Amino acid sequence: MQSYTLTNRRRRSPASLLFAFVIAVFAMLGGLTNMAGAQQTMASSDKIWGEIKGDFFGDRQIVSDTGLVRIEAPKRAQDAALVPVDIYIDPAKAPEGVKAVTLIIDVNPAPLAATFTLGKDAGVTHISTRVRVNDYSWLRAIAETGSGQLHMSQTFVKASGGCSAPAVKNTDEAMASMGKMKLKQFAEPQMSKVQELQLMIRHPNNSGFQRDPITQYFIPAHFVQKLSISQDDQLILAMEGGISISEDPNFRFDFKAHGTGEIKVEAADTDGKVFQDQWPLEATGL
Amino acid sequence: MPTDLFRRRFVQGFACLGVGAALPCCLNHTAFAADAGKKLALKGVADGVYAFGGVNDLMTQANQGAICNLGLVIGNEAAAAIDSGGSMIEARAFISAIKETTDRPVRYLINTHMHPDHIFGNAAFRDIGAKIIGHRNLPRALAARGDFYLQSYRSQIGDALMKDIEIVLPEQTVDDRLELDLGGRTLELRAWKAAHTDNDLTAYDAATKTFFTGDLAFLGHLPTLDGSLLGWMRQLDELAAVDAAVAVPGHGPVPSAWPEALDAERRYFDVLAGDLRKAIADGVPLDKAVETAAQTERGNWALFDDYNGRNATAAYAELEWE
Numbered sequence: 001m002q003s004y005t006l007t008n009r010r011r012r013s014p015a016s017l018l019f020a021f022v023i024a025v026f027a028m029l030g031g032l033t034n035m036a037g038a039q040q041t042m043a044s045s046d047k048i049w050g051e052i053k054g055d056f057f058g059d060r061q062i063v064s065d066t067g068l069v070r071i072e073a074p075k076r077a078q079d080a081a082l083v084p085v086d087i088y089i090d091p092a093k094a095p096e097g098v099k100a101v102t103l104i105i106d107v108n109p110a111p112l113a114a115t116f117t118l119g120k121d122a123g124v125t126h127i128s129t130r131v132r133v134n135d136y137s138w139l140r141a142i143a144e145t146g147s148g149q150l151h152m153s154q155t156f157v158k159a160s161g162g163c164s165a166p167a168v169k170n171t172d173e174a175m176a177s178m179g180k181m182k183l184k185q186f187a188e189p190q191m192s193k194v195q196e197l198q199l200m201i202r203h204p205n206n207s208g209f210q211r212d213p214i215t216q217y218f219i220p221a222h223f224v225q226k227l228s229i230s231q232d233d234q235l236i237l238a239m240e241g242g243i244s245i246s247e248d249p250n251f252r253f254d255f256k257a258h259g260t261g262e263i264k265v266e267a268a269d270t271d272g273k274v275f276q277d278q279w280p281l282e283a284t285g286l
Numbered sequence: 287m288p289t290d291l292f293r294r295r296f297v298q299g300f301a302c303l304g305v306g307a308a309l310p311c312c313l314n315h316t317a318f319a320a321d322a323g324k325k326l327a328l329k330g331v332a333d334g335v336y337a338f339g340g341v342n343d344l345m346t347q348a349n350q351g352a353i354c355n356l357g358l359v360i361g362n363e364a365a366a367a368i369d370s371g372g373s374m375i376e377a378r379a380f381i382s383a384i385k386e387t388t389d390r391p392v393r394y395l396i397n398t399h400m401h402p403d404h405i406f407g408n409a410a411f412r413d414i415g416a417k418i419i420g421h422r423n424l425p426r427a428l429a430a431r432g433d434f435y436l437q438s439y440r441s442q443i444g445d446a447l448m449k450d451i452e453i454v455l456p457e458q459t460v461d462d463r464l465e466l467d468l469g470g471r472t473l474e475l476r477a478w479k480a481a482h483t484d485n486d487l488t489a490y491d492a493a494t495k496t497f498f499t500g501d502l503a504f505l506g507h508l509p510t511l512d513g514s515l516l517g518w519m520r521q522l523d524e525l526a527a528v529d530a531a532v533a534v535p536g537h538g539p540v541p542s543a544w545p546e547a548l549d550a551e552r553r554y555f556d557v558l559a560g561d562l563r564k565a566i567a568d569g570v571p572l573d574k575a576v577e578t579a580a581q582t583e584r585g586n587w588a589l590f591d592d593y594n595g596r597n598a599t600a601a602y603a604e605l606e607w608e
Binding site for chain 1: 426427430438441480514573603
């Protein structure tokens with residue numbers, strides 16, 4: 001795939017000025033997202049963010065690139081339906097801890113992809129998941145510290161086009177095994193008290209933003225909107241929202257295990273279905 | 287600024303920012319009107335069986351979306367077309383070629399699956415009265431993707447080529463098998479389990495033992511995975527068992543030898559699955575694993591860099607449930 005850098009675009013200045021103008025016109029007409037034929041740019045994605053951030057954070061100050069939180073994703077998504085995203089927290093820069101991390105995808109029909117709540121003493125420093133991205137967009141992670149400060153990191157992802165639609169690939173399979181969970185435990189030999197886990201949940205996780213071209217109705221949303229992962233009733237990680245999380249939601253994260261108590265997972269989807277499972281913690285590295 | 291100029295630059299501007307191989311389009315934005323009466327070159331495959339061979343490329347303005355193979359089977363009473371092409375321009379050129387080949391009406395259009403290069407010409411066949419037939423899952427798949435396809439391909443192939451394209455659903459669907467009587471010959475349709483997509487349908491002409499595989503067979507062009515890698519691999523033997531003399535694959539030479547047409551993709555799938563299973567067992571995360579998976583296959587395929595990363599991404603997510 002070719003990649004177009006910002007500098008490439010700037011060299012085409014008359015066209016790109018026109019392009020920016022057209023974006024602005026479309027935006028004014030109310031077609032903020034997913035206008036037919038228009039690819040978003042860093043600037044147009046930023047403009048969306050400027051308009052929506054108040055909905056999530058009011059007029060609170062958000063500081064950028066402090067190193068407290070860092071987000072990583074491929075510059076060009078291989079599959080718009082499955083874009084891996086990694087969020088890292090630097091505990092040294094957050095002495096009072098991090099309470100929550102919000103993941104925003106500016107151009108998606110519902111930009112708030114998910115909000116993660118971190119257990120108070122769980123020591124989570126890395127969360128990895130996969131999201132659907134509808135177009136070129138900034139992905140933003142906004143961390144809220146224990147004292148209520150907001151720190152943001154952002155990365156631009158070019159995801160669009162081709163037959164790689166942000167839709168479920170094998171719907172029959174997704175429905176047949178819905179709710180099935182799997183927990184993988186990774187050995188971390190060097191860090192004796194840190195466990196790395198990967199939770200996988202079978203679910204179509206349909207955002208509900210696909211419009212049926214024949215009926216013009218939106219396909220009903222059906223996704224995992226609440227999730228909590230805990231050990232001995234102590235929260236490790238919770239997620240709310242989840243509308244842009246890919247099918248078969250998948251979360252890989254690290255935490256500081258307290259003893260060898262079982263890992264318990266509860267999830268609930270938008271249809272009110274509740275899924276539960278639990279696993280003994282393998283004593284690797286303890 | 288005059289409206290015309292504004293519109294043209296608007297279109298070009300978007301096309302140039304498009305994905306994939308859209309770059310050459312900037313030098314190639316002419317001659318659409320001149321192409322209106324064009325005919326596709328149909329190749330005789332067997333008695334009463336014809337096919338058009340698409341180019342191994344991404345859909346672009348320059349190739350008018352004509353990247354997949356299309357088929358035609360002519361009976362005593364009626365004809366059936368297999369896939370409608372990647373644009374209305376291509377579909378109309380296909381219909382012109384059909385009309386030059388036979389005076390029988392095109393009674394059926396078979397959609398082998400949901401992808402735009404195979405179905406963007408559907409409206410042209412609906413307009414000439416053909417009954418569109420697809421897999422039982424095709425309506426659901428198009429409902430979830432159609433709007434996205436119309437939007438994302440506009441930036442890839444441009445407004446001119448997108449003109450008149452509609453998402454047209456099948457009038458009849460196939461649960462398992464369906465026989466179509468064309469008069470003196472029967473076209474046997476078969477719905478497959480999730481493989482290339484979750485709506486793959488093949489067509490078999492019993493009279494000449496010609497097998498239209500849709501995108502269950504790729505030759506030359508890297509297979510693209512939008513359904514289930516394991517499902518595809520599991521059904522390869524069943525596909526190979528189809529008693530065909532020749533095949534018209536979805537992408538690749540017309541005709542191709544059967545079942546040898548499956549050999550290359552079988553090897554690619556084995557390598558891809560093997561590399562990813564190892565990465566998953568070693569705890570390598572998705573974004574790292576897809577960078578190296580199946581790279582040894584790179585020299586064997588066209589469009590490898592366009593699709594291998596995507597295939598690997600989808601396959602990793604599927605295989606980690608094993």
